[in-house]
Amino acid sequence: MSQLPSPDRDGDRRPYPGPMAYAGLGMVNAFLLLAGGALGWLGDRSLGTLPLLLLAGLVAGAALGVLTTRAELRRYRR
Numbered sequence: 802m803s804q805l806p807s808p809d810r811d812g813d814r815r816p817y818p819g820p821m822a823y824a825g826l827g828m829v830n831a832f833l834l835l836a837g838g839a840l841g842w843l844g845d846r847s848l849g850t851l852p853l854l855l856l857a858g859l860v861a862g863a864a865l866g867v868l869t870t871r872a873e874l875r876r877y878r879r
Contacts, residue, residue: 819875826873830866837862 841858845851 822873824837826870829869833866833869834859837865 817830836856837860838855839858841855841861846860848854
């Protein structure tokens with residue numbers, strides 16, 4: 802009977818991250834949110850549509866942050 806590989810030794814999965822990994826994820830989320838807001842603000846400033854692109858940039862930055870966090874945490878799933 803063959804043994805199944807354990808999740809710790811399986812391909813891309815790793816043991817659960819430490820606090821620095823979570824701090825890194827927080828910084829990535831903050832950067833994406835600020836970058837989306839800044840790009841939206843610059844677009845609004847040049848087009849004269851102040852709240853529209855700013856809000857769209859904030860939503861896009863938040864969505865990218867969620868997707869990035871989800872992808873990173875899936876690597877630690879058991």
